[in-house]
Amino acid sequence: MGRPTVTDIAREAGVSLATVDRVLNARPGVRDKTIAAVNDAIARLGYVRDMAAANLARGRNSRVAILLPDTQSQFVDTLHDAIGQEATLASAARMQVELVRYPGANMHVLAAILSDLVAGGISGVALMAPETPVVRDALRSVNAAGVPVVAMVSDLPNSGAAHYVGIDGYAAGRTAGLLMGRFLGAQTPRVMVIAQSMLLRDSIERRRGFDAVMLRDFPGIEVGQTLESHGAPEILQQVMREALSSSGPIGGIYLLGSGHRALAQVLSEMGLLGRVVTIGHELTPHTIAALQAGWLDAVIAQNVGHLARSTLRVLQAKVDQQPINESQERLRLEIILRENLPLTP
Template identity: 35%
Template sequence: MPATRMMIARRAGVSVATVDRVLRDDQGVRPETAERVHLALATLRDERASRGRPAKTTSFRVAFVLPQINSRFLDQVERDIALSASFFREHRLVSSFYRCDLSSQRDATSLAQQLIDYDALVLVPLDYPWVERMIQDMTDANVPVVTVFSDLPSSARAAYVGVDNRIAGRTAGLLMGRFVGARIGTVAVLSASSRLHDQLERRTGFSQVLEEDFRNLRWLTEPDFAEDDDSAGLAVQGLMAGHPDLVGVYVTGGGISGIASTLQESGDKTRVVLIGHECTADTRAQLSERAIDVILDQDVRGIVHCAGLAAINLLNDVRGVLAIPTPETRIYLRENAHA
């Protein structure tokens, strides 16, 4: 296998963009820098020629990092990363896993120092300036960053792998409008974290559709709403008391099981449409019992696999890494709850 631009950049201590410029014979590159690049390329070629028969590519070390927040979904992602170890080994990827309090600048900076020796980083980012700085620092060190499940599009990340969360939110908005019908009332949009870009995108898409097509509904948002079932149940009780015209609840993150149980116990479920994300054993059962009306879901393990493969493609300088197909959002109703 020929030396990739990433390999040359690492050996020469320059960026991939600089390697590209040298290989294009760009005269704007300083002569000493161009000489380092050519020397690195020659050394890599000599190393490969001396090995005789071409060997398989060495394994790549990829770090998977999730934010340290209370989230059943992220706990599931953590399990699926662990269960993907054999898949990654087949593709010569050695994975390591970290949970980090990304809301802490000190913790994020400390973790970045540990990650600098990895070949690539797969990250579920939080929207903080120091997280963007961490991504920039990793990129400057020729460690490509792939964001997964939740994006940070303004950062220097190399690729995003996950569903289109704005479209997922628009889908939820369309279904909410259709389920509510001609009734006039309020819909509550509950989000677990305003620092997770996926939840911001879902809220945006949802409100766009209600504004465009369902003028009979007004919406209110409750950001930074707790995901545990007890807190979620208490939150919806408060919403019911403060908004007697409540006709729908859309949950962009976790906590929907607690809300469904509370609505059932209070007898209010018959007049409130409930839509959320994450198809689990609990939410499947609640779909069957009509405690939840719609669940939007994604192939978590498949997305984890794609993120690892995207990192490998970046390291191997494979063109078309950004053409990874966008995963589909699955829609579960009572009729296909156990499909």
């Protein structure tokens, strides 16, 4: 005997196939008592719906959109590529993926794109965006239209996101802090924290986690204020010079977001490359090269392949109104050192 089918349930519950179908698909026209009887039978037989057959029968070709900022960032580019790769595979599961880049500086455009997508009958939306009031309001109306929203990389807890796919920013910062403290060992120098900007929620959380561990476990190490580079090497150089001139030597640098190339340049000009413990985020061609070169000591990353797959799986589950396998979708925080770099195919 194979798996039980709807026919088995109908027999077991003593109702017709049509009724089972109505219960399974939450269609109206069934008494509560009958619904209970069917659900009982389902539980007794351990029935699991054959989603493949269901989708086949539905002939439903759901359309979902994934929105990424068009920021000049290798991480976002890598993520874009990863999603593109998985999207072709997702089409086998009757899901068509639209990958859209929106101007990272203008949330009003993002809001407009979202309302267009909803008007166009999109079935689900995933996006990586900061939680500004404009975005929040836009997402609320997406939600109101019954379209599930999945937050990527940076959570959107107050916008009614159905799910968050990404790592815990606070834990990422704590891990960076622990590594920084352990790598510095007996030394207790100053540590610099550098960000492109502190607007994104995950940067803030990382900083918080970093500070928490440094304060608790390595009180001898002095951590400076966050230096914001806004992506420009010149500004970074300037603020670093200022920070350096203020007092004592720098022993460690924690890079909250992107900007590894700029940092390498500045460090190199200052003769510090490879002489300070440096910890960064996200695995990109730049950070991989930096790890191999030896001047970057550790990278805290999230696996973009998993991120992409998880996003698509969650989207599909939400669209199909299916439950989510939480343990499968929980992204692990990865620590990458020189010796456990992924093979580069």
